[in-house]
Amino acid sequence: MSYRIGKNEALSDALGRIAAEEIALALAELRRPNRAQAMHNTRKSLKRLRSLLRSLRVAFPRSFFQQENRRLAAAGRKIAPLRDVHVQLHTLRRLRAATGPTAKKTRQSLRRRQDDYMRKIPALRRAVRQMLSASRQTIASWPMKKATPARLAAGLKRIYKRGRTALKAARRKATPESLHEWRKQAKTLGHGFALIERLSPRKAGARIRHTEQLCQALGDDHDLFLVLQALRREDAAHPARDYRRLSNRIAAKRVRLQKLAFELGKEIFEEKPGAFERRLEGWLGRHPAKK
DSSP states (O other), X not given: OOSSOOTTSOHHHHHHHXXXXXXXXXXXXXXXSOHHHHHHHHHHHHHHHHHHHHHTGGGSOHHHHHXXXXXXXXXXXXXXXXXXXXXXXXXXXXXXXXTSHHHHHHHHHHHHHHHHHHHHHHHHHHHHHHHHHHHHHHHTTSOGGGOOHHHHHHHHHHHHHHHHHHHHHHHHOOOHHXXXXXXXXXXXXXXXXXXXXXXXXXXXXXHHHHHHHHHHHHHHHHHHHHHHHHHHHHXXXXXXXXXXXXXXXXXXXXXXXXXXXXXXXXXXXXXXXXXXXXXXXXXXXXXXXXX
């Protein structure tokens, strides 16, 4: 179906269905012949699954949550390096000034790294498939009956609060690490909004769209930072005249993206967590927890 709770779907049924579908989708992707795209899509399913788990954290026993969260996080980390190299190559291609010797040598270096990761994909597939199979076996024990509207609202409030804290940290010092952490929290919140999109009033659509735009801006900023790191490594080994022009262009683009992100963040996270939770309870209050 989709990563959405249906209007006429019992909450416990919907969340169990979504968890099962995401694992099935990830396992299906791992069997696809296009290895790079399959791994990328698998990683996206893992992120949605972890976001679902975190949305229901208050309904799960602590040990259960930690075990599942660690396993899904470890599976995602196995795939992450391949995604990072792919994104760096794509971002470098989009930079207009990326035509000189530094950019050329950086592309060559990234392609070598990409080839190395591609050779590891069969082993990665086996490892991730084993992790997902273990998670699929435990889905039946997920305490979905405890997933009431109030607990879902409390779980999303927790995610929202973490996003707010990450925004404050990024405002104090906009380092690549603080911005990346804020992006991760915003992405999780975006998945939470996706879950309840069909249950929320139409006016909530603006906040959902702004969250998507925020994640895109922060994601583009992080991708540019990764490219800049690769360029710096190449310039340190083989200095060339085009490096400064490239780094200045990247810096200017990052300034614009971060400005947009902070503007969006102000709109998304201005509400106090308590008020945010009460708003969610109003949206979810009439939805059945179970049939």
